[in-house]
Amino acid sequence: MSIKFEHVSYIYSPETPLEKKGLDNVSFKLQDGSFNAIIGHTGSGKSTLMQHFNALIRPTSGKIEIAGTTITPETTNKNLKELRRHVSLVFQFPEAQLFENTVIDDIAFGPKNFGYDNEKALASARFWLKKVGLPEEIGKRSPFELSGGQMRRVAIAGVMAYEPDILCLDEPAAGLDPEARKQMMALFSEYQKEGHTVILVTHNMDDVANYAENVLVMEHGKMIKQAAPRDIFKDRNWLQEHHLEEPKSSMFAAKLQNYQFAKLPLTIADLVKDIETNLKG
Numbered sequence: 001m002s003i004k005f006e007h008v009s010y011i012y013s014p015e016t017p018l019e020k021k022g023l024d025n026v027s028f029k030l031q032d033g034s035f036n037a038i039i040g041h042t043g044s045g046k047s048t049l050m051q052h053f054n055a056l057i058r059p060t061s062g063k064i065e066i067a068g069t070t071i072t073p074e075t076t077n078k079n080l081k082e083l084r085r086h087v088s089l090v091f092q093f094p095e096a097q098l099f100e101n102t103v104i105d106d107i108a109f110g111p112k113n114f115g116y117d118n119e120k121a122l123a124s125a126r127f128w129l130k131k132v133g134l135p136e137e138i139g140k141r142s143p144f145e146l147s148g149g150q151m152r153r154v155a156i157a158g159v160m161a162y163e164p165d166i167l168c169l170d171e172p173a174a175g176l177d178p179e180a181r182k183q184m185m186a187l188f189s190e191y192q193k194e195g196h197t198v199i200l201v202t203h204n205m206d207d208v209a210n211y212a213e214n215v216l217v218m219e220h221g222k223m224i225k226q227a228a229p230r231d232i233f234k235d236r237n238w239l240q241e242h243h244l245e246e247p248k249s250s251m252f253a254a255k256l257q258n259y260q261f262a263k264l265p266l267t268i269a270d271l272v273k274d275i276e277t278n279l280k281g
């Protein structure tokens with residue numbers, strides 16, 4: 001039951017002066033249980049693509065097969081509950097996904113909506129509140145009193161609490177500090193290792209290198225490349241042509257290739273000091 005996009009295009013505000021192509025003839029397949037990253041410049045179509053996975057928006061042309069559902073331009077909002085139980089999306093601005101009076105009710109909403117009884121939904125909400133690294137007391141508070149980073153974690157917990165098979169995350173770690181980002185990425189990785197499919201939009205190439213096994217590169221609404229991270233990042237010229245960054249380690253390794261030591265380092269301390277002094281930035 002892999003995920004399949006066939007010639008998917010999407011046009012915003014068609015046949016109006018504001019008409020804008022969001023996706024342009026995108027085709028690909030993703031394997032079940034894989035960790036996928038979607039990268040590309042701002043405005044390249046990443047969020048537009050993400051919103052197709054759970055039919056939040058439907059293709060203007062083309063066809064999607066996902067979790068046993070076929071999505072076409074004719075697909076209506078009816079009968080999508082089953083799809084959304086299997087495929088869930090954390091928005092790029094997940095603060096907008098919160099709406100209940102308390103954090104715990106907010107996280108429990110999804111599980112209840114998808115058929116968990118009250119007790120099981122609350123148990124799942126408490127479990128995921130802890131999993132995203134928030135203390136139990138926060139459960140009683142209003143989600144709107146929280147910091148941006150805390151709201152983001154609540155939104156993530158709310159989507160994970162009914163354990164969708166396919167978890168779509170649109171820049172879920174944006175705005176989190178490095179420690180929190182690491183925690184969240186570890187959580188998604190663990191979720192994938194348990195057998196779920198993860199699809200992650202990110203601008204962070206270190207996260208791509210660390211976690212993804214498959215990368216889709218978007219540009220002007222087109223998917224211009226699909227490959228493993230090693231194949232994406234090995235061609236520095238191609239990356240530069242497409243204004244894409246590379247992981248910090250690759251950048252560092254590239255700099256080291258022509259590196260001249262001031263003097264031969266005899267100790268690790270000397271080695272580190274030389275590199276630190278001469279390779280700043």
Ligand SMILES: Nc1ncnc2c1ncn2[C@@H]1O[C@H](COP(=O)(O)OP(=O)(O)OP(=O)(O)O)[C@@H](O)[C@H]1O
Nearest residue numbers: 012020021022040041042043044045046047048049
């Ligand atoms: N609601 C909308 N109405 C009209 N055009 C839109 C709308 N949303 C996005 N677009 C346009 O569609 C294109 C793709 O946008 P999208 O949000 O998918 O890009 P993105 O890759 O997610 O960018 P970012 O990295 O900034 O989040 C852009 O040119 C954008 O301006």
Ligand SMILES: [Mg+2]
Nearest residue numbers: 046047048092
């Ligand atoms: Mg986006």
